[in-house]
Structures are given as structure tokens and as C-alpha cells.
Amino acid sequence: MLTEMFFAGMPFRGRRDGRPVVPAIVDDGEEVTCPVCGGTMYPRSAPGKSRHFYHVSDDAGQRCSNGGESETHERAVARVEVALHQQFGENARIETEVDVDVAEVPTPVTERRGDALATFDDWNPYFGEGLAVEVQHSHEDKDVHQVTHDYLAAGYSVVWIRAATVLLDTFNYDTIGAEFEQDDGSGYAQRTSKASRFTNCQALLYDGEHAWERVPPYAHPRGQDDLITYDICTAQGCELRRLHEPDGSYTYTASDEHGPDFPLKALKNAIVREYDRDPFWKWAGSQYHSAQVEKLLATRPEIEHCRGPKGFHEWGRRETLWTNHSDQPLIELRECMYCPVRLVTNHRGRSGHSTFCLYGREPDLDWDDVYFQASPPECDHYLYDEDAIEDYCPKCGATMESPNTTLRDHTSWIPP
Secondary structure, three states: OOOEEOOOOOOOOEEEOOEEEOHHHOOOOOOEEOOOOOOEEEEEEEOOEEEEEEEEOOOOOOOOOOOOOOHHHHHHHHHHHHHHHHHHOOOEEEEEEEEEEOOOOOOOOOEEEEEEEEEEEEEEOOOEEEEEEEEEOOOOOOOHHHHHHHHHHOOEEEEEEEHHHHOOOOOOHHHHHHHHHOOOOOEEOOOOOOHHHHOOOHHHHHHOOOOEEEOOHHHOOOOHHHOOOEEEEOOOOOOOEEEEOOOOOEEEEOOOOOOOOOOHHHHOOOOOOOOOOOOHHHHHHHHOOOOHHHHHHHHOOOOOEOOOOOOEOOEEEEEEEEEOOOOOEEEEEEEEOOOOOEEEEEOOOOOOOOEEEEEOOOOOOOOOHHHHOOOOOOOOOOOOOOOOOOOEOOOOOOEOOOOOOOOOOOOOOOOO
8 A cells, every 4th residue: 555755845847758747737646757766656636735746655755855945946847837738739849857959059068958848840930949938946047148049049939937927826828928029028039039149259249150260279388199179259258169079060168178278478479569558468458358368379360380489489579661650660570589480560551451471581671561561372381591491381380301392482472
């Protein structure tokens, strides 16, 4: 004979055939499994109480936390599931605590677990793939902004609703639907909401995609055996990174664990600024608000591979080639402190249109400023002294198989 075991809380979650169920959709006498202790439970109704599950004294009938501190949240989710069944039961699969696949969305997680989810048999012209309902009670730690973005980007609609609202006697699906109709409601539908609204990434907001740039592997002081190829979004307000997997896919993360581990000040001699009025740290903060080292490495054209101690060029002595009417230097020649590479910087263009040219030897200063305003092509390869034998290219790192061969560039673009 089965004897009931009562606890301070009433369970509102069970599993039937491995899938989550709530008491309202389970018939009297139908057995379910407790998701916490694995024990057997049955549904029941009692005067003045919501329909709930109760444990029986089988082998798993020990004191169980199912129905404890999260009872309010579970009870609310159970009522939401009933409302979704009543509204969409014939055209959708209704589940609780179900994972939504967001692996194809550029986000640090691959799944979002919804409190309650209606997944439609066919694409719904208003809600899309499905409707996720997030009950805000014990899940206040969820990042509402990011979670909303991920649902919308994956093709789902989402609504956020408080447990206290769900537990009112007047609650039904109309309460959920009203959130989509109000201008200040907490419902976000596929037809009316764009995922890009719910992001801190300016590139994603305005251009519809992240501003991916490769973080150069030569700037990693850990050494060649420990390098991971990855990109970083260089937009303001975004710290998302994508790691390149061997199968060609990406893994997204907001962590900087794979990045360079040197401080921002290590880039001070590697970056050329038009004016040096502000301290380097202040200037860097005006360029990027976060992930400054990685974003500067990924975007600054003068940071290139070098055999120096940091793996990239550090610019020392400089010479002014051309000034403006205020005698401010606009075109300058610099030399690397650790290798024979020279850098010509031209700031005559509009902001954001500066030219950075690297040379394997000091360029001919008879070339006028018009020449230096052009952008010479990338490798194969940069200028070298014709009488010198170079064993590698300081721009791309290419090496020669024969020690008697000289790396030279294509010279068709050199002015007469």
C-alpha cells in the first residue's frame, strides 16, 4: 500500500517519458517521475490549492527539494504551460525547461533554456519558429538583453513575464498576448522586433554583422605551440571573439583567455599617432572602450611581424618628410628599433584615411609627398637593397629556400 509523503512545498514539475510535464496536463492516477530525486509522483487537486504532484513512499521517497524554494517559479511555469496548451496545443509542441539551439548565433552560448516554449509545426508569420516564455522569479540573473537577442536571432519570439502576474486568478493566454500589443510591453515577436536592437555591438546594430578582425598570432608571447586562431569584433561596446575550429566552424566567447597577456603599455612604441598630445592610455581609451590590446593589434596597420622581443615592430627614430602650414609633421619616416624595416606614415588624408607603408630599406627621399599619399600593394614583397641577400620578408614572414636568392618586390609601381 502506498503512503503519501507531504513536504513543506508542493512539486509542480515532473517527467513523463523523459519529458517535462506539469500537473494540469496529467490525469489522476497517472505516474510521473520526480526530476530531482527520481521518485514516483502522482498529480492531485485539493481545495484552496493549485493542482500539484505528490511523492509516494517508494525507494526514492526521501525528503526532496522539488517544490521547495523554487515552488513559486515552478507553479508559475506550470500555469504558463497550460495557457500555451490552450492557445497553441493543436499546432505546436509545448514544453518546459527546454533548450533552444542558438549555436548558429554569434553568442558565447550554444543553447538558451526557456522556462516554457511553444514550438510551432510550421513557421508562424508572427512568432516565427516558436514562442519562449521566460518567467521572472528565480531567474532574475538572466541577461534579459542578451537572451532576447539570442532568441530573436535564432528565429524565436520571447516574452518576459513576472511570476506574480502569472499567479493571479485572472491569468490566461491573453495576459501573455497583451505584452506583444503594448508599446512598452515585454513581448518581442519575430514580425515586429529585430535582434540587432538588443545588442551593445555598434557594428551589429548598424551594419547587421560583427566587425571581425584577426588578432595576429605573432603578437602572442606564449609561443607558436600554444596559438589559437581567433578574431575579435572591433566595434565599440562589443567584446565577442570567435575561435576558428579545425572543421571550419566557429566557437564564440567573450573571454580573453586566448588573447595576448601583455599590458596595454607594451604597444606604446608599436603604434604611430598623428598627434601625441594625449597620454597613450588616454588615447587608447578614446579608440576602444574595452579589449584595447586585442583591438589595437587587430586594426593598426603598422603593427607587423618582427624578430624583436615582442614579436612586432617597435618604432624608434623618426624624420619629418613633409609638414602642414602650421609646421606640424604629416609625413614621417620611422625605423624599427630591432630590424632594418622602415615605416612611412602619411596623415595628409582625411581622418581614417592615413597611409602606412613599410619598406625593407630606407626609401628614396626624393619621392615627393604625392607618392607617399598612395598605398603601395601588399606582398610580394617589400623593397630591399638590390645588393643585399635577405632570408625573410619582414612584412609577411616568407623565407627563401635558397640562401643565394634575394627577396625583392614587384617594382612596376615605383615612380621613375
